Amino acid sequence: MLNSSDYPSLAALAAVLRHGSFEAAAQALSVTPSAVSQRIKALEERMGTPLVLRGTPARGTDTGRRLARHMEEVGLLEAQLAHDLGQSGGPATPVPLAVNADSLATWFTAAMAGAGEMLFQLTLDDQDHSADWLKRGEVMAAVSARDRPVPGCDLHPLGALRYYAVATPEFAARHFPEGITPEALIKAPSLLFNEKDRLQDNWVMAQTGRKLPLPTHRIPSTHGFVDAALAGLGWGLNPEVLLTPHLEAGRLITLAPEPVDIALYWHISRLSAPVLAPLTASVKRAARAALIP
Template identity: 55%
Template sequence: MPIDPTQLAALSTILRLGSFDAAASSLNVTPSAISQRLKALEEQVGASLINRSQPCTATPLGARLAKHAEDVALLEAAALGDLRRDGALPARLTLAVPADSIATWLLSALSAVPDMLFDLRVDDQDTADAWLKRGAVSAAVTGHHRAVTGCDLHPLGALRYIATASPAFMQRYFAKGVTAQSLARAPILTFTPKDQLQSRWITAKTGATLHPPSHQMPSTHAFVDAALAGMAWGMNPETLVREHLDCGRLIALDRALPMDVPLYWQVTRVMAPALAPLTAAILGAAREQLRHAP
């Protein structure tokens, strides 16, 4: 039996806004109507779809159905084009993207597609493709050069990182040089436990696998601020620290050893036609702002 689109809309809106009342206001219906639509959908599929918490969250099946509703809305918007009804909200797209891409180049691409709403799920470039594998997003910026099954892959270029620290930090920990011994005791910055950039740079620099003390700081701009404050050293996007390096507020641990991280745009094949304008904007922004990867 086909699923009623109004019931799917109720489900996805509750999850997007976090409550039945907010969903009712957004859809211009009563909270009772929202509750009835969700109840009917749960009875049809024979399972609970929402955890009635504050805010409301999805059960695994609820998340799958909400993602299906999002995809249907995107496909409908692409098919109707200029025939979309007046006053209709833009279609919503869920993406998995690295925080550093958001902070450096990605927003210029997203802003070039004004008729779409974005729900960004932040993850490391090395693990963002996991969202595609479990069907939680329609597209992602990843660090893997092999496409997830059922996805198209587009090389974007590389985001360059520089190992940076404050002058005071350099004097304290690296007065005698950036060596394996000094790197082993100098505190580093890590974004999350998934973040391996600092460890990879250490291995490239010394050939050793080291485990220095670490601050965990899940914010791109806080990474820069913490380096400026002398808390630790970290791998920062070159575009965000170039002025600090030029002015001497930050110092590169080794100017001859930047790290270029290749990035790729992956989009599910079934959604690729509907997302073609976004893909074009992503590729255009990457050509302008990322380095050409070998």
């Protein structure tokens, strides 16, 4: 499908999608913007389909993103080659990863820091959907709650992130004076990370045996979620590691003694696995230190 003569165009495409504009890509590649534009146009003609959606920022079409990822994989192989030949590898190619926001907020930074000299390009999504980015070929690896392998990918169990349902003591006294009843739950403001988040709904089902329409604040940020609970805006499930100081100080209380453990998995494209071996080792180390076995 590709010719070796397509690689300058592929590099231009990857740079445009990484930097978001033809100008920035041109500067990163030390060529003129019009050279970048010509190279991409040539590749679009070869492929017979648009690769870049012009705009601010410039975005890739499905085919464009898949081709850019190929270029990034080649870049990693080149970095590995340079390393094996004892040469300095030039500027590193960022590794695109999809990570659930709660992992980034609790243990994934340590995993990145322990992986050596890599650059990372993170996409955050819900733990039930982060593997979709891998399925679509937009990232090389993902931290996800998905427990079946993505086609073409390896799966490494990482352990579980532990959550508790919490609120301030004042919130619980006001909204749940008679405990966690369906009548109270349909009136008490709850927290929702985003429309894909099922943690609160599943917890309500476990507590009451019913699916209930919950009044919700939508707060798509892990620390924002904890802060919203602390401010008395609502109740919600938060990672234990972020709660410990607040539970110990009595600023938050658990609404039920049972934790919710969400098992997480490292999904990695088999093609990328060899060059990302140091990252996989670091991810497993950091997960072992932070997650429930």
